[in-house]
Amino acid sequence: MAQDWRARKRARTKEAIQHSALRLFLEHGYDATTVARIAEEAGVSHMTFFRYFPTKEDVVLSDDYDPMIEELVRARPTSEPPIERVRAAIAQGLTAVYTADQDALLTRTRLLLETPALRARLWENLHATQRLLERALDDTDATGATAPLRLRVIAGASVSALTTAVVTWAENDGHPELPQLVDEAFAVLEHQLH
């Protein structure tokens, strides 16, 4: 097939850029690394960089956890309380990611938290995840209407708990294990709020 060759080449180029970028970011820092330098390192022009990543930040931020989480949440029975659906889905998805890429996840999280420009975009991504959870939890999904306040608050609290766990995990150099921290964070939400 024709498309296959194209797709593979695109994927290779994208990975090359991402790889070079992360290498340079870790070695010299995010701000000190220019897009031109990344492009040079990856053997492309700086325009090619922007064809693959709309902004410099996206090289670090792009991941595809959101679709996975959405599927997992929708897969949980609607008879469960919403917070339980989210907790279980995140626990499930997280262990998959965690066992596979633990070290990479820690390095990337550190870079994200250390770099102001990346932090800002990261928080915005989290609020996008919140909106995604709202839609996934809302069965009466009238395709455009916003979810009721209760579901929005639950989605927000869940994202916040997850974030707090990840931040704490990174600040403590990866101890204790992230899935355990996430469990503890949700336990606080569910039983220790007062």
Add this chain to the structure above:
Amino acid sequence: MAQDWRARKRARTKEAIQHSALRLFLEHGYDATTVARIAEEAGVSHMTFFRYFPTKEDVVLSDDYDPMIEELVRARPTSEPPIERVRAAIAQGLTAVYTADQDALLTRTRLLLETPALRARLWENLHATQRLLERALDDTDATGATAPLRLRVIAGASVSALTTAVVTWAENDGHPELPQLVDEAFAVLEHQLH
């Protein structure tokens, strides 16, 4: 005094810049308004702009709610459960701000939510507020140590509930009243999580 004259002049210049900026943002949009144009409108050079606001975003984002919230939280008796301290403090501070600047608050919130660059920075500010709450709630404040996970989760959930309420309020053109929405959001956290 000498300082008074200086301080007043600085304050006037700052307000002039902020005022011109908001006017232009509302009229032509954030991205379509250049810093140079704002400076011209305010009758200063573009460098003066950056001496008062480190970035273009800060013209819209700078407010001083955080110190107020911190004081109010610390003022609540430590015998109360943490979430109740935060809820009460926010309710208290909010009604003050709300009754005084309701319209301005709505306009500004709309602008913030409509503009991607501002949204990103806004979410980051909220996470700064979360860290502030963590410190305010932590009595054993060992000046550098991070708060225990329980308090971090509570602080995060509180900020998230407040944010969700504000966003919902702005999306519904200011109905119902913001303080009521905030109350409802915290009620969900405290009694409707399962």
Add this chain to the structure above:
DNA sequence: ACCAACATGTTAGTTACTAACATCAAAGGG
């Protein structure tokens, strides 16, 4: 062999933001 599609390069912008130096006005001491 030729044509269409697509990835890439080149070039020339715009704009946020920084740094170095100049200017000007007011403050305060002699």
Add this chain to the structure above:
DNA sequence: CCCTTTGATGTTAGTAACTAACATGTTGGT
């Protein structure tokens, strides 16, 4: 009343992220 110092502002010249327009090559189908 001058003179020095200090703080606010302007000017100029840069850097770097991003955009738009157009050119070039490379691949796949006919």
